[in-house]
Amino acid sequence: MYMNIFVLYFYIMQDNLFDNTEIAFKDKSVFALYRGYIIFKIISFPRIVSFAKFILSFKLIYPLTKLLLKNTMLKQFCGGQNEDDCKNLIQDLNSRNVYSILDYSVEGLENELSFEETVSRTLNLIELNTSNNFPFIVFKPTGIGRFDLYKKKSSKAKLSDLEKTEWSKVLSRYDVICDTAQKKNVSVLIDAEESWIQSIIDEIYENLIVKYNSKKAVVYNTVQAYRTDRLEYLKKLYQTFSSTDFHLGIKLVRGAYMEKERQRARFLNYIDPIHKSKNDTDKSFNNCLIFMFENVELFSIFIGSHNEKSNYLALDYINKYNISKNKVWFSQLFGMSDHISYNLSDKGYNVAKYLPFGPFKGVIPYLFRRAEENTAIEGQTSRELFLYKKEIKRRNYSKL
Ligand SMILES: Cc1cc2nc3c(=O)[nH]c(=O)nc-3n(C[C@H](O)[C@H](O)[C@H](O)COP(=O)(O)OP(=O)(O)OC[C@H]3O[C@@H](n4cnc5c(N)ncnc54)[C@H](O)[C@@H]3O)c2cc1C
Numbered sequence: 001m002y003m004n005i006f007v008l009y010f011y012i013m014q015d016n017l018f019d020n021t022e023i024a025f026k027d028k029s030v031f032a033l034y035r036g037y038i039i040f041k042i043i044s045f046p047r048i049v050s051f052a053k054f055i056l057s058f059k060l061i062y063p064l065t066k067l068l069l070k071n072t073m074l075k076q077f078c079g080g081q082n083e084d085d086c087k088n089l090i091q092d093l094n095s096r097n098v099y100s101i102l103d104y105s106v107e108g109l110e111n112e113l114s115f116e117e118t119v120s121r122t123l124n125l126i127e128l129n130t131s132n133n134f135p136f137i138v139f140k141p142t143g144i145g146r147f148d149l150y151k152k153k154s155s156k157a158k159l160s161d162l163e164k165t166e167w168s169k170v171l172s173r174y175d176v177i178c179d180t181a182q183k184k185n186v187s188v189l190i191d192a193e194e195s196w197i198q199s200i201i202d203e204i205y206e207n208l209i210v211k212y213n214s215k216k217a218v219v220y221n222t223v224q225a226y227r228t229d230r231l232e233y234l235k236k237l238y239q240t241f242s243s244t245d246f247h248l249g250i251k252l253v254r255g256a257y258m259e260k261e262r263q264r265a266r267f268l269n270y271i272d273p274i275h276k277s278k279n280d281t282d283k284s285f286n287n288c289l290i291f292m293f294e295n296v297e298l299f300s301i302f303i304g305s306h307n308e309k310s311n312y313l314a315l316d317y318i319n320k321y322n323i324s325k326n327k328v329w330f331s332q333l334f335g336m337s338d339h340i341s342y343n344l345s346d347k348g349y350n351v352a353k354y355l356p357f358g359p360f361k362g363v364i365p366y367l368f369r370r371a372e373e374n375t376a377i378e379g380q381t382s383r384e385l386f387l388y389k390k391e392i393k394r395r396n397y398s399k400l
Contacts, residue, residue: 017343018311024342036076039073101134103355106358110147118139136302137188154196154197192251209241210246220302222253224254225285226275304332311344328349333356336380339387
Protein backbone atom coordinates (compact mmCIF):
# COMPACT_ATOMS: atom_id res chain seq x y z
CA MET A 1 0.00 0.00 0.00
CA TYR A 2 2.84 2.37 0.93
CA MET A 3 4.37 1.60 -2.45
CA ASN A 4 1.14 2.60 -4.23
CA ILE A 5 0.98 5.87 -2.31
CA PHE A 6 4.59 6.53 -3.24
CA VAL A 7 3.90 5.87 -6.94
CA LEU A 8 0.83 8.13 -6.84
CA TYR A 9 2.84 10.87 -5.12
CA PHE A 10 5.59 10.50 -7.71
CA TYR A 11 3.20 10.95 -10.62
CA ILE A 12 1.51 13.97 -9.05
CA MET A 13 4.93 15.57 -8.48
CA GLN A 14 6.14 14.59 -11.92
CA ASP A 15 3.15 16.15 -13.65
CA ASN A 16 4.32 19.49 -12.34
CA LEU A 17 8.01 18.95 -12.84
CA PHE A 18 8.42 21.51 -15.63
CA ASP A 19 6.49 24.22 -13.74
CA ASN A 20 9.42 24.98 -11.47
CA THR A 21 10.82 28.25 -12.85
CA GLU A 22 13.10 28.74 -9.87
CA ILE A 23 15.17 25.75 -11.00
CA ALA A 24 14.72 26.55 -14.69
CA PHE A 25 16.10 30.10 -14.42
CA LYS A 26 18.37 29.71 -11.39
CA ASP A 27 21.43 31.03 -13.27
CA LYS A 28 19.70 33.95 -14.96
CA SER A 29 20.22 37.44 -13.57
CA VAL A 30 17.19 39.74 -13.45
CA PHE A 31 18.67 41.51 -16.47
CA ALA A 32 18.91 38.23 -18.42
CA LEU A 33 15.33 37.40 -17.46
CA TYR A 34 14.01 40.71 -18.76
CA ARG A 35 16.15 40.34 -21.89
CA GLY A 36 14.71 36.88 -22.53
CA TYR A 37 11.18 38.14 -21.94
CA ILE A 38 11.62 41.08 -24.33
CA ILE A 39 13.19 38.89 -27.04
CA PHE A 40 10.34 36.37 -26.95
CA LYS A 41 7.83 39.24 -26.88
CA ILE A 42 9.40 40.80 -29.98
CA ILE A 43 9.61 37.57 -31.92
CA SER A 44 5.98 36.85 -31.19
CA PHE A 45 5.22 39.47 -33.88
CA PRO A 46 5.94 38.00 -37.36
CA ARG A 47 5.98 41.46 -38.93
CA ILE A 48 8.80 42.63 -36.67
CA VAL A 49 10.84 39.54 -37.57
CA SER A 50 10.30 40.15 -41.31
CA PHE A 51 11.15 43.84 -40.87
CA ALA A 52 14.41 43.01 -39.01
CA LYS A 53 15.36 40.66 -41.85
CA PHE A 54 14.70 43.44 -44.36
CA ILE A 55 16.74 45.97 -42.34
CA LEU A 56 19.72 43.63 -42.22
CA SER A 57 19.94 43.72 -45.99
CA PHE A 58 20.98 47.41 -45.85
CA LYS A 59 24.74 47.69 -45.48
CA LEU A 60 24.64 51.24 -44.05
CA ILE A 61 22.83 50.35 -40.87
CA TYR A 62 24.33 46.88 -40.69
CA PRO A 63 26.81 47.71 -37.84
CA LEU A 64 24.00 49.06 -35.67
CA THR A 65 21.76 46.04 -36.29
CA LYS A 66 24.73 43.75 -35.71
CA LEU A 67 25.36 45.37 -32.32
CA LEU A 68 21.71 45.02 -31.41
CA LEU A 69 21.44 41.38 -32.47
CA LYS A 70 24.73 40.49 -30.79
CA ASN A 71 23.45 41.66 -27.43
CA THR A 72 20.02 40.17 -27.77
CA MET A 73 19.28 37.22 -30.09
CA LEU A 74 22.88 35.99 -30.19
CA LYS A 75 23.15 35.94 -26.39
CA GLN A 76 19.80 34.17 -26.10
CA PHE A 77 20.26 31.47 -28.75
CA CYS A 78 24.01 31.09 -29.49
CA GLY A 79 27.18 30.19 -27.64
CA GLY A 80 29.47 32.62 -29.46
CA GLN A 81 31.57 32.97 -32.58
CA ASN A 82 33.93 30.06 -31.89
CA GLU A 83 34.58 27.19 -29.48
CA ASP A 84 36.55 29.45 -27.09
CA ASP A 85 33.64 31.89 -26.80
CA CYS A 86 31.45 28.99 -25.65
CA LYS A 87 33.75 27.90 -22.81
CA ASN A 88 32.09 29.85 -19.98
CA LEU A 89 28.64 28.83 -21.09
CA ILE A 90 29.70 25.21 -21.34
CA GLN A 91 30.95 25.38 -17.76
CA ASP A 92 27.73 27.03 -16.58
CA LEU A 93 25.69 24.30 -18.23
CA ASN A 94 28.01 21.66 -16.81
CA SER A 95 27.57 22.98 -13.31
CA ARG A 96 23.85 22.25 -13.70
CA ASN A 97 24.53 18.73 -15.06
CA VAL A 98 23.58 19.75 -18.57
CA TYR A 99 25.96 18.69 -21.34
CA SER A 100 26.64 20.81 -24.41
CA ILE A 101 26.44 19.61 -27.98
CA LEU A 102 28.36 22.20 -29.94
CA ASP A 103 26.72 22.80 -33.26
CA TYR A 104 28.54 24.85 -35.89
CA SER A 105 25.49 26.55 -37.34
CA VAL A 106 26.96 28.09 -40.46
CA GLU A 107 25.94 26.64 -43.77
CA GLY A 108 29.14 25.95 -45.70
CA LEU A 109 29.68 26.03 -49.43
CA GLU A 110 28.92 23.00 -51.55
CA ASN A 111 32.48 22.09 -52.40
CA GLU A 112 35.11 19.57 -51.37
CA LEU A 113 37.12 22.11 -49.39
CA SER A 114 34.14 23.09 -47.30
CA PHE A 115 33.25 19.41 -46.68
CA GLU A 116 36.81 18.68 -45.53
CA GLU A 117 36.63 21.71 -43.25
CA THR A 118 33.46 20.33 -41.66
CA VAL A 119 35.23 17.02 -41.05
CA SER A 120 38.25 18.64 -39.41
CA ARG A 121 36.02 20.91 -37.30
CA THR A 122 34.01 17.87 -36.22
CA LEU A 123 37.20 16.01 -35.30
CA ASN A 124 38.29 19.03 -33.24
CA LEU A 125 34.94 18.98 -31.49
CA ILE A 126 35.44 15.30 -30.68
CA GLU A 127 38.74 16.30 -29.00
CA LEU A 128 36.97 19.06 -27.08
CA ASN A 129 34.29 16.55 -26.06
CA THR A 130 36.92 14.15 -24.79
CA SER A 131 38.51 16.77 -22.56
CA ASN A 132 35.09 17.87 -21.23
CA ASN A 133 33.60 14.39 -21.02
CA PHE A 134 30.78 15.36 -23.39
CA PRO A 135 28.94 12.37 -24.83
CA PHE A 136 27.76 13.67 -28.23
CA ILE A 137 28.79 15.51 -31.35
CA VAL A 138 26.50 16.38 -34.23
CA PHE A 139 26.77 17.06 -37.93
CA LYS A 140 24.51 17.58 -40.91
CA PRO A 141 24.83 15.14 -43.84
CA THR A 142 24.97 18.07 -46.28
CA GLY A 143 27.92 19.45 -44.32
CA ILE A 144 30.06 16.60 -45.68
CA GLY A 145 28.52 15.93 -49.09
CA ARG A 146 26.69 17.64 -51.94
CA PHE A 147 22.90 17.86 -51.59
CA ASP A 148 22.29 16.82 -55.22
CA LEU A 149 24.52 13.81 -54.83
CA TYR A 150 22.51 12.59 -51.82
CA LYS A 151 19.37 13.26 -53.84
CA LYS A 152 20.63 11.26 -56.79
CA LYS A 153 21.70 8.36 -54.57
CA SER A 154 18.34 8.47 -52.76
CA SER A 155 16.46 8.27 -56.05
CA LYS A 156 18.60 5.26 -57.04
CA ALA A 157 19.72 7.01 -60.23
CA LYS A 158 23.01 5.86 -61.75
CA LEU A 159 26.08 7.91 -60.85
CA SER A 160 28.70 8.96 -63.37
CA ASP A 161 32.29 7.79 -62.75
CA LEU A 162 33.17 11.20 -61.38
CA GLU A 163 30.20 11.10 -59.05
CA LYS A 164 31.14 7.60 -57.90
CA THR A 165 34.54 8.92 -56.79
CA GLU A 166 32.86 11.89 -55.12
CA TRP A 167 30.46 9.54 -53.32
CA SER A 168 33.21 7.31 -52.02
CA LYS A 169 34.79 10.42 -50.47
CA VAL A 170 31.49 11.25 -48.76
CA LEU A 171 31.31 7.74 -47.29
CA SER A 172 34.89 7.89 -46.08
CA ARG A 173 34.05 11.16 -44.27
CA TYR A 174 31.33 9.33 -42.31
CA ASP A 175 33.89 6.68 -41.47
CA VAL A 176 36.59 9.10 -40.32
CA ILE A 177 34.13 10.88 -38.02
CA CYS A 178 32.53 7.71 -36.58
CA ASP A 179 35.82 5.87 -36.21
CA THR A 180 37.43 8.76 -34.29
CA ALA A 181 34.29 9.19 -32.19
CA GLN A 182 34.24 5.51 -31.28
CA LYS A 183 37.89 5.57 -30.25
CA LYS A 184 37.24 8.61 -28.04
CA ASN A 185 34.03 7.19 -26.57
CA VAL A 186 31.85 9.91 -28.09
CA SER A 187 28.54 9.30 -29.88
CA VAL A 188 27.63 10.87 -33.20
CA LEU A 189 24.24 12.38 -34.00
CA ILE A 190 23.46 12.57 -37.71
CA ASP A 191 20.93 15.36 -38.24
CA ALA A 192 17.97 14.81 -40.56
CA GLU A 193 17.19 17.21 -43.37
CA GLU A 194 14.79 16.98 -46.36
CA SER A 195 12.97 13.68 -46.95
CA TRP A 196 14.18 13.39 -50.53
CA ILE A 197 17.77 12.90 -49.40
CA GLN A 198 16.98 10.75 -46.35
CA SER A 199 16.71 7.25 -47.79
CA ILE A 200 20.41 7.06 -48.65
CA ILE A 201 21.28 8.45 -45.20
CA ASP A 202 19.15 5.68 -43.67
CA GLU A 203 21.14 3.20 -45.74
CA ILE A 204 24.48 4.70 -44.65
CA TYR A 205 23.27 4.55 -41.04
CA GLU A 206 22.49 0.82 -41.30
CA ASN A 207 26.04 0.18 -42.50
CA LEU A 208 27.44 2.32 -39.71
CA ILE A 209 25.43 0.36 -37.12
CA VAL A 210 27.24 -2.82 -38.14
CA LYS A 211 30.62 -1.10 -38.06
CA TYR A 212 30.36 0.95 -34.89
CA ASN A 213 27.33 0.06 -32.76
CA SER A 214 28.28 -3.36 -31.43
CA LYS A 215 29.18 -2.32 -27.86
CA LYS A 216 27.02 0.79 -27.55
CA ALA A 217 25.15 3.22 -29.78
CA VAL A 218 28.02 5.25 -31.24
CA VAL A 219 26.00 6.41 -34.25
CA TYR A 220 22.49 7.88 -33.98
CA ASN A 221 20.22 8.49 -36.96
CA THR A 222 17.45 11.10 -36.75
CA VAL A 223 13.79 10.19 -37.13
CA GLN A 224 11.41 13.03 -38.02
CA ALA A 225 8.03 12.08 -36.61
CA TYR A 226 6.16 14.52 -38.88
CA ARG A 227 6.80 12.04 -41.71
CA THR A 228 3.98 9.56 -42.17
CA ASP A 229 6.35 6.63 -42.79
CA ARG A 230 8.66 6.90 -39.79
CA LEU A 231 7.01 4.50 -37.36
CA GLU A 232 7.19 1.90 -40.14
CA TYR A 233 10.86 2.79 -40.57
CA LEU A 234 11.53 2.11 -36.88
CA LYS A 235 9.65 -1.18 -37.10
CA LYS A 236 11.72 -2.19 -40.11
CA LEU A 237 14.94 -1.32 -38.30
CA TYR A 238 13.74 -3.41 -35.39
CA GLN A 239 13.01 -6.37 -37.65
CA THR A 240 16.43 -6.16 -39.27
CA PHE A 241 18.39 -5.93 -36.03
CA SER A 242 16.26 -7.60 -33.33
CA SER A 243 18.15 -10.87 -33.53
CA THR A 244 21.56 -9.16 -33.27
CA ASP A 245 23.49 -7.51 -30.43
CA PHE A 246 23.79 -4.17 -32.20
CA HIS A 247 22.51 -0.99 -30.57
CA LEU A 248 20.18 1.30 -32.50
CA GLY A 249 20.79 4.94 -31.63
CA ILE A 250 17.83 7.11 -32.63
CA LYS A 251 17.35 10.84 -32.20
CA LEU A 252 13.62 11.47 -32.32
CA VAL A 253 12.40 14.93 -33.39
CA ARG A 254 9.19 16.25 -34.95
CA GLY A 255 10.89 17.75 -38.02
CA ALA A 256 11.90 21.21 -39.16
CA TYR A 257 11.21 21.36 -42.90
CA MET A 258 7.43 21.06 -43.03
CA GLU A 259 6.67 23.98 -45.36
CA LYS A 260 9.42 22.99 -47.78
CA GLU A 261 8.20 19.37 -47.80
CA ARG A 262 4.60 20.35 -48.46
CA GLN A 263 5.54 22.84 -51.19
CA ARG A 264 7.68 20.29 -53.05
CA ALA A 265 4.98 17.63 -52.83
CA ARG A 266 2.44 20.10 -54.25
CA PHE A 267 4.79 21.31 -56.95
CA LEU A 268 5.85 17.82 -58.11
CA ASN A 269 2.40 16.39 -57.51
CA TYR A 270 3.19 13.51 -55.18
CA ILE A 271 1.57 12.56 -51.86
CA ASP A 272 2.60 14.90 -49.08
CA PRO A 273 4.97 12.86 -46.86
CA ILE A 274 4.09 14.95 -43.80
CA HIS A 275 1.23 14.29 -41.40
CA LYS A 276 -1.85 16.37 -42.14
CA SER A 277 -2.11 18.09 -38.76
CA LYS A 278 -0.05 18.96 -35.72
CA ASN A 279 -2.16 16.54 -33.75
CA ASP A 280 -1.21 13.70 -36.12
CA THR A 281 2.48 14.62 -35.82
CA ASP A 282 2.15 14.61 -32.03
CA LYS A 283 0.55 11.15 -32.12
CA SER A 284 3.25 9.90 -34.46
CA PHE A 285 6.02 11.29 -32.21
CA ASN A 286 4.52 9.63 -29.15
CA ASN A 287 3.96 6.33 -30.98
CA CYS A 288 7.58 6.29 -32.17
CA LEU A 289 8.68 7.02 -28.62
CA ILE A 290 6.50 4.27 -27.16
CA PHE A 291 7.73 1.78 -29.78
CA MET A 292 11.34 2.50 -28.84
CA PHE A 293 10.62 2.30 -25.11
CA GLU A 294 8.88 -1.03 -25.60
CA ASN A 295 11.98 -2.31 -27.37
CA VAL A 296 14.52 -0.47 -25.27
CA GLU A 297 16.87 -3.44 -25.15
CA LEU A 298 17.64 -2.57 -28.78
CA PHE A 299 17.14 1.20 -28.91
CA SER A 300 19.17 4.00 -27.34
CA ILE A 301 16.84 6.98 -27.30
CA PHE A 302 17.69 10.65 -27.78
CA ILE A 303 14.63 12.91 -27.52
CA GLY A 304 15.00 16.31 -29.22
CA SER A 305 11.85 18.16 -28.28
CA HIS A 306 10.46 21.21 -26.51
CA ASN A 307 7.07 19.58 -26.20
CA GLU A 308 6.14 19.13 -22.55
CA LYS A 309 3.64 16.30 -23.12
CA SER A 310 6.13 14.20 -25.08
CA ASN A 311 8.80 14.74 -22.44
CA TYR A 312 6.35 13.78 -19.68
CA LEU A 313 5.42 10.68 -21.66
CA ALA A 314 9.09 9.69 -21.77
CA LEU A 315 9.38 10.18 -18.02
CA ASP A 316 6.31 7.99 -17.48
CA TYR A 317 7.90 5.16 -19.45
CA ILE A 318 11.29 5.49 -17.79
CA ASN A 319 9.76 5.30 -14.34
CA LYS A 320 6.98 2.81 -14.99
CA TYR A 321 9.31 0.28 -16.61
CA ASN A 322 12.37 1.15 -14.55
CA ILE A 323 14.38 1.94 -17.68
CA SER A 324 18.04 2.73 -17.12
CA LYS A 325 18.60 6.48 -17.31
CA ASN A 326 21.66 5.81 -19.48
CA LYS A 327 19.39 4.57 -22.28
CA VAL A 328 17.62 7.90 -22.67
CA TRP A 329 18.79 11.43 -23.42
CA PHE A 330 16.70 14.58 -23.40
CA SER A 331 17.72 17.56 -25.46
CA GLN A 332 16.56 21.08 -26.22
CA LEU A 333 18.08 23.97 -28.15
CA PHE A 334 20.09 26.51 -26.19
CA GLY A 335 17.91 29.47 -25.14
CA MET A 336 14.69 27.49 -25.36
CA SER A 337 12.67 25.38 -22.93
CA ASP A 338 15.04 25.78 -19.99
CA HIS A 339 12.13 24.74 -17.79
CA ILE A 340 12.34 21.27 -19.34
CA SER A 341 16.14 20.96 -19.49
CA TYR A 342 17.02 22.14 -16.00
CA ASN A 343 14.16 20.48 -14.18
CA LEU A 344 15.11 17.18 -15.83
CA SER A 345 18.81 17.54 -15.05
CA ASP A 346 17.93 18.51 -11.49
CA LYS A 347 16.21 15.13 -11.11
CA GLY A 348 19.24 13.28 -12.51
CA TYR A 349 18.07 12.61 -16.07
CA ASN A 350 20.54 12.90 -18.97
CA VAL A 351 20.19 16.30 -20.59
CA ALA A 352 22.15 18.00 -23.36
CA LYS A 353 21.61 21.36 -24.99
CA TYR A 354 22.36 21.96 -28.69
CA LEU A 355 24.69 24.94 -28.47
CA PRO A 356 24.99 26.70 -31.84
CA PHE A 357 28.05 28.79 -32.57
CA GLY A 358 29.77 30.43 -35.53
CA PRO A 359 30.82 33.80 -36.96
CA PHE A 360 28.10 36.41 -36.64
CA LYS A 361 27.26 36.69 -40.34
CA GLY A 362 27.03 32.93 -40.66
CA VAL A 363 24.67 32.39 -37.74
CA ILE A 364 22.18 35.11 -38.75
CA PRO A 365 20.08 32.65 -40.79
CA TYR A 366 20.03 30.35 -37.74
CA LEU A 367 18.86 33.22 -35.52
CA PHE A 368 16.08 34.11 -37.94
CA ARG A 369 15.05 30.46 -38.22
CA ARG A 370 14.68 30.39 -34.42
CA ALA A 371 12.71 33.62 -34.50
CA GLU A 372 10.45 32.44 -37.32
CA GLU A 373 9.97 29.02 -35.74
CA ASN A 374 8.93 30.64 -32.47
CA THR A 375 6.52 32.91 -34.29
CA ALA A 376 5.10 30.07 -36.38
CA ILE A 377 4.66 27.44 -33.70
CA GLU A 378 1.53 28.25 -31.85
CA GLY A 379 2.02 28.15 -28.12
CA GLN A 380 5.82 27.94 -28.07
CA THR A 381 6.47 31.66 -27.62
CA SER A 382 3.53 32.23 -25.32
CA ARG A 383 4.76 29.40 -23.10
CA GLU A 384 8.26 30.94 -22.92
CA LEU A 385 6.73 34.36 -22.18
CA PHE A 386 4.53 32.89 -19.47
CA LEU A 387 7.52 31.21 -17.80
CA TYR A 388 9.78 34.28 -17.91
CA LYS A 389 6.97 36.40 -16.50
CA LYS A 390 6.27 33.86 -13.78
CA GLU A 391 9.91 33.85 -12.66
CA ILE A 392 10.19 37.66 -12.73
CA LYS A 393 7.09 37.84 -10.55
CA ARG A 394 8.33 35.11 -8.21
CA ARG A 395 11.60 36.97 -7.62
CA ASN A 396 9.82 40.22 -6.91
CA TYR A 397 7.56 38.50 -4.40
CA SER A 398 10.42 36.71 -2.74
CA LYS A 399 12.06 40.10 -2.07
CA LEU A 400 9.00 41.33 -0.19
C1 LIG B 1 17.94 18.81 -29.80
C2 LIG B 1 17.18 19.00 -31.08
C3 LIG B 1 17.67 18.48 -32.26
C4 LIG B 1 16.97 18.65 -33.47
N1 LIG B 1 17.44 18.09 -34.61
C5 LIG B 1 16.69 18.15 -35.74
C6 LIG B 1 17.08 17.46 -36.94
O1 LIG B 1 18.12 16.81 -37.01
N2 LIG B 1 16.26 17.56 -38.02
C7 LIG B 1 15.08 18.26 -38.00
O2 LIG B 1 14.35 18.27 -39.00
N3 LIG B 1 14.72 18.94 -36.89
C8 LIG B 1 15.47 18.90 -35.78
N4 LIG B 1 15.06 19.58 -34.66
C9 LIG B 1 13.89 20.48 -34.71
C10 LIG B 1 12.60 19.70 -34.49
O3 LIG B 1 12.37 18.85 -35.59
C11 LIG B 1 11.36 20.60 -34.33
O4 LIG B 1 11.23 21.43 -35.44
C12 LIG B 1 11.37 21.49 -33.11
O5 LIG B 1 12.01 20.89 -32.03
C13 LIG B 1 9.91 21.78 -32.69
O6 LIG B 1 9.23 20.58 -32.30
P1 LIG B 1 8.98 20.23 -30.76
O7 LIG B 1 8.77 18.78 -30.59
O8 LIG B 1 10.09 20.80 -29.99
O9 LIG B 1 7.71 21.10 -30.36
P2 LIG B 1 6.22 21.31 -30.83
O10 LIG B 1 6.03 22.78 -30.71
O11 LIG B 1 5.29 20.43 -30.06
O12 LIG B 1 6.11 20.87 -32.33
C14 LIG B 1 6.29 21.70 -33.43
C15 LIG B 1 6.51 20.80 -34.60
O13 LIG B 1 5.30 20.09 -34.93
C16 LIG B 1 5.20 19.88 -36.32
N5 LIG B 1 4.01 20.57 -36.83
C17 LIG B 1 3.62 21.85 -36.57
N6 LIG B 1 2.48 22.16 -37.24
C18 LIG B 1 2.14 21.05 -37.95
C19 LIG B 1 1.08 20.75 -38.86
N7 LIG B 1 0.14 21.65 -39.16
N8 LIG B 1 1.06 19.52 -39.42
C20 LIG B 1 1.99 18.58 -39.14
N9 LIG B 1 3.02 18.80 -38.27
C21 LIG B 1 3.10 20.03 -37.69
C22 LIG B 1 6.48 20.45 -36.94
O14 LIG B 1 7.41 19.42 -37.02
C23 LIG B 1 6.90 21.50 -35.91
O15 LIG B 1 8.28 21.77 -35.96
C24 LIG B 1 15.76 19.39 -33.45
C25 LIG B 1 15.26 19.92 -32.26
C26 LIG B 1 15.94 19.73 -31.09
C27 LIG B 1 15.37 20.29 -29.81
